[in-house]
Amino acid sequence: MHEIRRYVANIESVNVSARRAWSVPRLRAGGTLRRERRRTRDSVDMGVVGMIVVADALNIISRSGGAFATRWAHVVVGIMWIGLLYYFNFVQVPAFAEMEAAARNNAVDKLASRALWWFRWAAAATVATGIMILLFQENGDKAQLFSSDYMKSVEGMSIFTGILLALTMFFNVWLVIWPNQKKVIANARNVQAGGEADPAAAAAGRKAALASRQNTIYSFAMLMFMVGTAHFFSSGSGFVQSPSGGDRAAYWGIAVVIWLVFELNALGVIGGTTANVTNWMYENHKNALITGGLLVVVYYAVFYLVLKA
Numbered sequence: 001m002h003e004i005r006r007y008v009a010n011i012e013s014v015n016v017s018a019r020r021a022w023s024v025p026r027l028r029a030g031g032t033l034r035r036e037r038r039r040t041r042d043s044v045d046m047g048v049v050g051m052i053v054v055a056d057a058l059n060i061i062s063r064s065g066g067a068f069a070t071r072w073a074h075v076v077v078g079i080m081w082i083g084l085l086y087y088f089n090f091v092q093v094p095a096f097a098e099m100e101a102a103a104r105n106n107a108v109d110k111l112a113s114r115a116l117w118w119f120r121w122a123a124a125a126t127v128a129t130g131i132m133i134l135l136f137q138e139n140g141d142k143a144q145l146f147s148s149d150y151m152k153s154v155e156g157m158s159i160f161t162g163i164l165l166a167l168t169m170f171f172n173v174w175l176v177i178w179p180n181q182k183k184v185i186a187n188a189r190n191v192q193a194g195g196e197a198d199p200a201a202a203a204a205g206r207k208a209a210l211a212s213r214q215n216t217i218y219s220f221a222m223l224m225f226m227v228g229t230a231h232f233f234s235s236g237s238g239f240v241q242s243p244s245g246g247d248r249a250a251y252w253g254i255a256v257v258i259w260l261v262f263e264l265n266a267l268g269v270i271g272g273t274t275a276n277v278t279n280w281m282y283e284n285h286k287n288a289l290i291t292g293g294l295l296v297v298v299y300y301a302v303f304y305l306v307l308k309a
């Protein structure tokens with residue numbers, strides 16, 4: 001108690017002397033100091049104004065500049081997320097299957113845990129920047145995110161299909177892969193420290209692996225819609241600019257059923273989590289690549305058959 005009071009008194013005395021040190025020259029020097037401070041403030045103001053003028057001249061401070069900057073950031077963090085997803089699926093999982101238990105536990109502890117940090121935060125940043133694009137880009141005088149006309153257009157149907165797949169992937173990361181991987185990491189650390197292996201760790205690893213392979217399968221179709229929105233799925237490429245209500249309902253009915261069947265399968269609701277015919281696509285990365293490629297063909301066929309002009 002005594003010490004705390006002395007500490008507070010010290011701070012107060014420092015503050016008082018600092019105030020005095022500031023006020024004395026101010027009183028003595030009077031106008032000179034005021035002029036000095038005004039000059040500093042003016043040059044800071046000019047610097048800020050200069051930066052704004054330059055940024056404005058470069059078109060960055062504008063609605064389209066914001067849309068461009070967020071699109072760029074979106075692709076950077078999207079690469080980080082999907083790059084790590086492909087690393088896990090095509091490199092790490094097959095390599096871990098060939099490694100000895102001690103080496104694998106060490107790699108899970110030191111390497112996979114770090115990769116998973118970047119992976120899950122890149123996923124969050126991808127969703128955030130994607131939503132920002134929809135806020136910067138406009139349809140008429142409304143942000144795309146709040147424009148029902150945009151959602152009904154062929155571009156809107158393309159991007160919202162991509163977003164449906166990407167959001168599912170995001171929830172798979174945060175609600176399935178990461179909670180289960182935490183158990184795998186905890187087990188690896190415990191065993192390394194000489195503890196007993198957790199009998200539930202293998203099942204947790206399997207659940208995470210199924211969701212991760214499903215994300216790989218979704219990723220190819222998801223990217224087709226992300227990239228296709230600005231570069232292909234439009235009236236200029238032979239699609240109906242404003243599809244009818246019936247065509248929209250038909251498209252979404254089929255697209256949502258395909259999406260749901262895959263997700264329920266990955267979660268083990270259909271067919272469980274053991275090795276069986278419905279889980280064939282998750283058993284190795286080649287099967288996941290084949291299924292992902294087929295899903296691109298199926299989604300493109302549905303989009304084309306229902307929405308071509």
Ligand code: HEM
Nearest residue numbers: 078079082126127130131133134163166167226227229230
């Ligand atoms: C829920 C998550 C996501 C949202 C809300 C979202 C949103 C968007 C939006 C609004 C666009 C612009 C569409 C347009 O051209 O008007 C876009 C484009 C794009 N997105 Fe996403 N996205 C998401 C996930 C992802 C993921 C996971 C990736 C993976 C790399 C990705 C990669 C891209 C790419 C490459 C483009 C195209 C950029 C271009 O053509 O200039 N997005 N996204």
